[in-house]
Amino acid sequence: MKAKNKKPLIIIAAVIVTAGVLALLYITAGQQTFIRTALSGLTLGSLFFLVAGGLTLIFGLMDVLNFAHGSMFMLGAYIGWQLYTNPTFIFGLLPQVLAFASGVLITPIIKPYLIRWKVPEYWIKILPKIGYLLSLLLFFVSFIGLDILGLADTAMVAATTATAGDALAEISVQEPLAQYWFRPILIFISGALVAFSTSKPGQKSEFAPKEKMIRKLIIPIALFILAVEATFIRETAPVTILLMNGNWRFIIAIIVSIIFGFAFGAVIEITLIRPLYVRPTFIIIMTLGLSYVIRELVQLLWDPLAYQMVRPPLFAQRGKAASLLEWLQNGNATIDIVGVTIPTYRLFVIALGIIMFIFITILMTKSRLGMIIRAGVQDPQMVEALGINVKAVFTVVFGLGVAMAALGGIGAGPFLPIQPIMGDHYQTQGLITVVIGGMGSYGGAFVGAMILGMARAFGDYFALKYSLSTAIAEASTVIIMIIVLLARPQGLFGKKE
Numbered sequence: 001m002k003a004k005n006k007k008p009l010i011i012i013a014a015v016i017v018t019a020g021v022l023a024l025l026y027i028t029a030g031q032q033t034f035i036r037t038a039l040s041g042l043t044l045g046s047l048f049f050l051v052a053g054g055l056t057l058i059f060g061l062m063d064v065l066n067f068a069h070g071s072m073f074m075l076g077a078y079i080g081w082q083l084y085t086n087p088t089f090i091f092g093l094l095p096q097v098l099a100f101a102s103g104v105l106i107t108p109i110i111k112p113y114l115i116r117w118k119v120p121e122y123w124i125k126i127l128p129k130i131g132y133l134l135s136l137l138l139f140f141v142s143f144i145g146l147d148i149l150g151l152a153d154t155a156m157v158a159a160t161t162a163t164a165g166d167a168l169a170e171i172s173v174q175e176p177l178a179q180y181w182f183r184p185i186l187i188f189i190s191g192a193l194v195a196f197s198t199s200k201p202g203q204k205s206e207f208a209p210k211e212k213m214i215r216k217l218i219i220p221i222a223l224f225i226l227a228v229e230a231t232f233i234r235e236t237a238p239v240t241i242l243l244m245n246g247n248w249r250f251i252i253a254i255i256v257s258i259i260f261g262f263a264f265g266a267v268i269e270i271t272l273i274r275p276l277y278v279r280p281t282f283i284i285i286m287t288l289g290l291s292y293v294i295r296e297l298v299q300l301l302w303d304p305l306a307y308q309m310v311r312p313p314l315f316a317q318r319g320k321a322a323s324l325l326e327w328l329q330n331g332n333a334t335i336d337i338v339g340v341t342i343p344t345y346r347l348f349v350i351a352l353g354i355i356m357f358i359f360i361t362i363l364m365t366k367s368r369l370g371m372i373i374r375a376g377v378q379d380p381q382m383v384e385a386l387g388i389n390v391k392a393v394f395t396v397v398f399g400l401g402v403a404m405a406a407l408g409g410i411g412a413g414p415f416l417p418i419q420p421i422m423g424d425h426y427q428t429q430g431l432i433t434v435v436i437g438g439m440g441s442y443g444g445a446f447v448g449a450m451i452l453g454m455a456r457a458f459g460d461y462f463a464l465k466y467s468l469s470t471a472i473a474e475a476s477t478v479i480i481m482i483i484v485l486l487a488r489p490q491g492l493f494g495k496k497e
Contacts, residue, residue: 018451025458035340037461038454043346043415045453046353050408051359051430052437052445054401060440061373061397063280064273067287070427071294072261072402076409077418078298079260080253080310081155084246084413088154088238090256091230092174096142098227099184099283101263103191104270106221107390111199131197131237133191142186146175152301174234184227194271250312254410262399269398274391291423298420306417315345315414345414352411356404359417359445366444373397430478435486447492452477 002122026034028419051073059195083090119127230237272290311315321327321335327344334341348464364370376383376393381422384390408426416422433452437444457475484492 004135007340016122019360022454024154029458029461032340033461035338036342037347037457039340039350040341041457043448043453044456045424045450046350047408047412047415048429048433049353049446049449050403050411050454051354051426052433052449053356053442054404054408055430055434055444056401056437056440056442057397058401062394064398065284065287066282066401067284067427068268068291068294069287069405069430070425071291072264072423073405073409073412073425073426074298074418075294076257076261076406077320077416077422078302079406079420080257080410081307081413082152083241083256084249084253084309086154086240088174088237091234091359092146092151093148095180095184095227095230095234096187097229097263098223099188100191101189102223103218104194104267105223106192106272107198107436108192108219108392109216110195114196114199118200124201127201128197131193135193135197138186138190138193140219141356142183142190142351143162146181148299153309155302177231180234180435181231184231188224188227189482197273198270205250218371229336241495245484246310246313246316254407257406257410258403261403262425264406265399265402266395268402269395269402273398274394291427295420295423304420306419309413309418311345311414314341315348333375343451349415352407353446353449357442358406360400361442369396406429429477434469434491436481436491438491440495441493444491444493451480455480473497 022038025037029037051069054067054072055066058069079090105444132400160321191381198347241252244252268290272286273283273491278284311333315327319330319332320341321330321332324335326332327335332344334344335344335347364373372383372388373393373396374389376388380390383393409423412422429452432444432446435448436447436451455476456473459476460470462468463470463473488494
């Protein structure tokens with residue numbers, strides 16, 4: 001049988017088997033238990049997809065195996081929790097973050113001029129190393145004397161009980177402007193040195209697409225202006241956010257986590273991954289090391305403890321809603337679904353996963369950006385010949401993937417304990433999901449995530465019911481992956497290469 005005819009049959013068989021298993025579980029567990037466990041599985045599946053969707057973008061399109069993806073999921077949870085609880089830490093470091101990003105993003109401005117430098121061969125190799133070394137030195141100098149641990153400790157204050165006076169007392173750790181102003185400038189220079197190093201001065205083989213100078217300047221200038229403004233509002237902005245309604249504060253936390261994830265991913269791609277594209281093995285080692293660095297840094301800032309993010313008022317009010325409309329009106333913590341009491345926040349997490357699946361599918365298949373991304377992956381030389389900066393396209397792809405992981409982290413914040421090891425489990429499940437669904441297939445990643453979520457939820461249920469080891473439930477996802485690979489090595493929706 002031809003391969004193209006075999007794929008639909010395997011998928012149909014998978015659907016029939018899944019439906020049969022669900023029917024058997026329904027009969028075995030009963031209606032109420034089945035619905036409760038299935039919704040729990042869909043919640044886990046949504047979180048798995050938010051990790052696997054980013055991995056699908058990065059691994060499936062760029063062939064970059066990012067072992068730090070779970071750590072970026074964890075960072076999204078910490079950033080969102082920190083902003084929701086007390087954003088003093090965020091605003092204390094925001095000017096430096098924006099200034100560094102502004103410096104890094106001047107790369108397309110200076111690159112066309114730097115690659116035309118007449119530099120001896122020896123200096124072509126040594127100049128980037130000197131630039132990176134000076135950048136690292138200035139980066140650390142810009143943080144000397146800054147009470148970062150004091151800023152991080154402000155998250156210990158519960159925002160729900162903070163008054164304006166309490167908030168003002170908590171942000172007293174902010175450094176006075178007279179002592180702080182030089183830090184964003186130093187770190188902007190640090191970022192500019194990274195841009196200098198990645199531009200590879202004197203290396204004429206480098207291709208620099210011609211773009212309008214104004215378009216190149218917009219983002220770096222805008223980020224630098226924001227860095228200056230953030231310097232002046234470090235004390236007032238946290239108080240303003242703390243006094244907001246909890247629902248609005250949660251929305252801001254989600255937006256900030258997404259922006260942070262995209263910016264962090266873009267910087268990582270430019271500074272650490274881009275120089276290693278010709279050495280894929282080195283990328284694996286580097287991202288693995290990066291995951292350990294991130295984990296240790298998080299433990300240094302917030303201690304190796306588990307924190308619980310308070311749920312927004314929309315999901316925290318007492319009482320059980322009889323319908324979605326009643327929940328939206330009263331903000332009940334639970335809702336009645338066919339006689340089963342379900343936490344309303346689980347429905348939010350499920351909706352978040354579905355919305356992101358629809359968004360990423362439309363983005364990659366219907367938008368011009370998606371077309372450029374797919375073309376840049378398939379034939380980068382041809383796309384470069386059309387005047388499109390393929391390296392910038394890869395930066396966007398990596399940034400989008402990390403942003404999805406960060407969104408998953410903040411989405412999991414009110415649902416799971418926030419701790420340094422929370423990303424490890426989701427890293428593994430994300431990779432398994434990508435393998436089951438097929439490389440580069442967003443639909444496959446979504447279906448695979450839901451299958452794994454259901455398997456884990458029902459595995460936990462039966463392990464508890466029959467007093468079995470929880471290791472059996474944990475192994476169920478790996479068993480599913482093995483079965484899928486034996487039947488279809490490229491995954492359910494993957495293409496055979």
